[in-house]
Amino acid sequence: MTEQQDDDPFAALRADDGDAAEPAPSRKAARRAQAESVQSDAAPAENVQAENVQAGTAESADLRRPRRKKRSIGSRVVGVFGELLITAGVLVLLFLGWQFSLNGIMLNNQQASDANNLAAGWATSAPPETPVPTPVATEPGAPAPADFQYGEPPVMGAIENTESFAVIYVPRFGADFKKTIAEGVDPRAVLNNGGAGHYSNSQMPGEVGNFAIAAHRDGWGSPFLKINELQLGDKVYIETQDGWYTYTYRSTEYVTPFGVGVIDPVPQVPDATPVDRLITLTSCNPLYIASERIIAYGVLTDWTPRSVGAPAEIAAIVGA
């Protein structure tokens, strides 16, 4: 028995636990046994039997005590080491659970409220500098109508690093999908907050060229989890203080992590002069491995001034 205990750290652990729980009840049992033995004359046969059993337990507990003292230092060290290993294992599992579940839930709640606050702030504080724009003419004989019904989309100026300046809505990612877009793509300062980050060396929303953003796909709220599910014609709405930019998804590309060409004004054509107003979403691929990057491209197809109101597809969730 002693040998077995020494060999098996868990046996030592069990013996330890047993002892820890034992003393109180065994003392009680011993006391009860003593008390009962005084009146045992009057006690029926059944009680006597029970009392014997209890006395027996107390006895065996007393016998176990000296055995524990025999446990070598080595067995104790192994026992504590085993407990530490078990604790470490539990901590790792807890961390993974936190990282992929609890943290994501908290970040998503935070994102939803941040996005709402941003939009609400714009709705109340945006100065109506420009008069309500009227849809640009489609009268016959007029000069060729602009590409957009409300004219040239405004382009906002440079944003301070890590500041949130836009909200992205992608109905394909979820009916209530809305995340903030902050300046910069630093993982700790921006992306780990569960929103998207804007490549500072790329253009701004609505600008001719490329509005390039990045976001996590696995963990930290997984904002771009479904980036591979975009389908031709899907809309990507970018809301800023000025209104809503409607981009339409066009294509997907997979590149290496060094494929910086995807955020060029004309993606993958470094020296070309941009004509289109593009959006580029970048995230990791494959899921949980991230040895490549998945790139989704879209092109600006519409823009809606704030005074006109949110596009119908997202009207229900804007600032709500």
Next chain:
Amino acid sequence: MYAALWRILPGPIWVRILIVVVLLAAVLFALATWVFPWIDDITTPVQEVTVGQ
């Protein structure tokens, strides 16, 4: 280790269980609030979803 911890807890068994539950809750809260975010921060890959040199 844990057996020794259990032994130094005062009171009858239900008090001990209560103390253990409270301690566990406090430990979990501290982990989720400070320890895990810190580990997350220092283990974040420099570049995972972005393109760059």
